Amino acid sequence: MSDRETRGNRIFRLSRRKALKGLAAGLGALALPRKDASAAIWESFFQKHFRELGRAEIRDVVSRLEKEYGATYGKPVKVKTTPPMEGVLYGYGLDLSRCIGCRRCVYGCVGENNQSRDPQIHWIRVLRLEKERGVDLEHAEHYYNPANVPEEGHFYMPVQCHQCENPPCTKVCPIQATWKENDGIVVVDYNWCIGCRYCMAACPYGARHFNWKKPGLPAGEMNPDTHYLGNRPRSVGVVEKCTFCMQRTREADGRYPACVEVCPVGARKFGNLLDPASEIRFVIENKRVFILKEDLNTQPKFYYFYSV
Amino acid sequence: MKNRTLYFLVTFALAAVTIFIAVAGHAGRREFWLTPPKSETEDYMVPPPPFTEGIFPCSECHSGMTPNPKRRELKEEHTDIQLKNHAENERWCLDCHDMKNRDKLRLVSGEQIDFSHSYRLCGQCHGDKYRDWKMGIHGKRTGQWNGRKEYLLCAHCHNPHNPRFKPLPPKAPPERAENIR
Numbered sequence A: 001m002s003d004r005e006t007r008g009n010r011i012f013r014l015s016r017r018k019a020l021k022g023l024a025a026g027l028g029a030l031a032l033p034r035k036d037a038s039a040a041i042w043e044s045f046f047q048k049h050f051r052e053l054g055r056a057e058i059r060d061v062v063s064r065l066e067k068e069y070g071a072t073y074g075k076p077v078k079v080k081t082t083p084p085m086e087g088v089l090y091g092y093g094l095d096l097s098r099c100i101g102c103r104r105c106v107y108g109c110v111g112e113n114n115q116s117r118d119p120q121i122h123w124i125r126v127l128r129l130e131k132e133r134g135v136d137l138e139h140a141e142h143y144y145n146p147a148n149v150p151e152e153g154h155f156y157m158p159v160q161c162h163q164c165e166n167p168p169c170t171k172v173c174p175i176q177a178t179w180k181e182n183d184g185i186v187v188v189d190y191n192w193c194i195g196c197r198y199c200m201a202a203c204p205y206g207a208r209h210f211n212w213k214k215p216g217l218p219a220g221e222m223n224p225d226t227h228y229l230g231n232r233p234r235s236v237g238v239v240e241k242c243t244f245c246m247q248r249t250r251e252a253d254g255r256y257p258a259c260v261e262v263c264p265v266g267a268r269k270f271g272n273l274l275d276p277a278s279e280i281r282f283v284i285e286n287k288r289v290f291i292l293k294e295d296l297n298t299q300p301k302f303y304y305f306y307s308v
Numbered sequence B: 001m002k003n004r005t006l007y008f009l010v011t012f013a014l015a016a017v018t019i020f021i022a023v024a025g026h027a028g029r030r031e032f033w034l035t036p037p038k039s040e041t042e043d044y045m046v047p048p049p050p051f052t053e054g055i056f057p058c059s060e061c062h063s064g065m066t067p068n069p070k071r072r073e074l075k076e077e078h079t080d081i082q083l084k085n086h087a088e089n090e091r092w093c094l095d096c097h098d099m100k101n102r103d104k105l106r107l108v109s110g111e112q113i114d115f116s117h118s119y120r121l122c123g124q125c126h127g128d129k130y131r132d133w134k135m136g137i138h139g140k141r142t143g144q145w146n147g148r149k150e151y152l153l154c155a156h157c158h159n160p161h162n163p164r165f166k167p168l169p170p171k172a173p174p175e176r177a178e179n180i181r
Helices: A003-010 A016-031 A039-045 A055-073 A104-113 A168-172 A198-202 A258-262 A279-286 B002-033 B115-123 B127-135
Strands: A078-080 A090-095 A125-130 A154-159 A178-180 A186-188 A225-227 A268-272 A288-290 A302-306
Touching: A039 A055, A055 A078, A090 A279, A104 A125, A104 A258, A168 A178, A168 A198, A258 A268, A268 A279, A279 A302, B115 B127
Parallel strands: A078 A225, A090 A302
Antiparallel strands: A090 A268, A125 A154, A178 A186, A288 A302
C-alpha cells in the first residue's frame, strides 16, 4: 500500500460540498414536524394541491379540517367541497342608483365568511363618490362616517371581487394556488397559498386581502357552514377573497349571497348569466350597465348599473 | 339542361327542409328552457303587509260607521297619517282604500284587492318600477337564485303615505391601515 493511499484512508476529508449537504439535511430535519406531533400536522404538511386530490383524499382532508375547526371553535363545523354546477356562470349586479352606502353588506359579509375581526379584514369596500364628478376613483373616500346616509351630492359604489373572466390574479400566482372555477368563481386553496401576495399586486380592484396575523375570529361569531375554497377559517400568511358566498350559492337550494340578502335597498342582484330568464340577464339587457376598469380587459362578471 | 335545373331545385328543397327542421327543433327546445312569463294576477311570495299594530282588520272599527265620501282632513282618527310627497293635492284616502269593504284596497278600475297584493295598486302609476320589481330588479328580493324567490311589498320599504326611502345611520367605517396592528 502506498503512502498516499494510507493517508487517504486515514484522514476524514470534509469537502465544502459535503458540509453543505450535511447542513441542509440537518436543517431540513429540524423543519419537519416532530415525532410526537399529531398525525394531522404531518397530513397537512404533505397535503397535495386541492385539484390533485382524489375523492378519498378529499374526504380525509375534510374530516381532518372539520376535526381541527371543531376543536378550535367548540362546535361542529361543516367543510363542504361542492363542485360548480353544470350550466351556471355566476354574475352580479349592483344598482348605483339605489345604493345608499350604509355598509350593511360589509358586515353581512364578515359574519358569513369568517373574516378576521382583529386585525380587521373586509372583503367589501364602499366608496363614496361625488355626483359632480361621476365614477372618478381619484376622489373616492371610503372612511366616510356621517350620522345618516345617503349624503347630499354623493353616491356610493361598493367594490369587491369582480370574479373576472380573465383574472390577472391567477396568472401571477407562482404555484397556482388560485384559479378560476367553471362557474366563474375565482378561488384560493388556503392550504397551498404561500402568501407571496403577487395576486394582491395584480388585482386592479383591491379585492384580495392578506392575513398578516393569526385571524382573530371569536368562536361565537364563527359561521360553521363553510366551503373548503370559500369561507372556512384561514390561517396566518394566506390571501383570501370574496367567492360569491359559494357555501350558499353552490348548493341545490342556492341561496343568494349574504350581501344580497342583507342589502336594505335591494341594490344587489345575483343570478346565472347563462339563464336568459335570470335577473342579472334582465339587468344587462335592459339597464345602463358598466364594468369597472373595462380598459384592463379583465372582463369582470360584476356589473354596475343604473336602474333609473 | 333540364336535368340540371331539376337537380338544383331538389337540392334547394332538401336544404330548405333541413334548415326548417333544425330551426323549428331549436325553437322548441328554447321554449322548453325558458321560464314561462308570470301572469298579471299571479301571487308573489311576500311577507304579511306592514300594518301598524292592532290596526287591521279595519272593519273592526269601520263596520258600524256610515262612510263619508267627502274629501276632508281627518281630525279624530288616523291623525298620524299624512300624505307627503305623494300627490297629496290630487288624492286622498278613498282613492286607494275601498269605501265599502274597509279591509280591501281599491284599484282605479274599482276592483277590490287584498293588502297583500298592494303592488298592483302601486303599479297603476309606477309601471316601470312595477315591471322591475316583478323581475326582482327594483327592491329587495331574497330566497334562492335558482328557485323560490321571496319578494317584499312596496310598503315594506316605502311608507305608502310618505314613500321616500328614509336615511339610515351607516355601519362603522373600516379601520385605517395605519391603525391595524
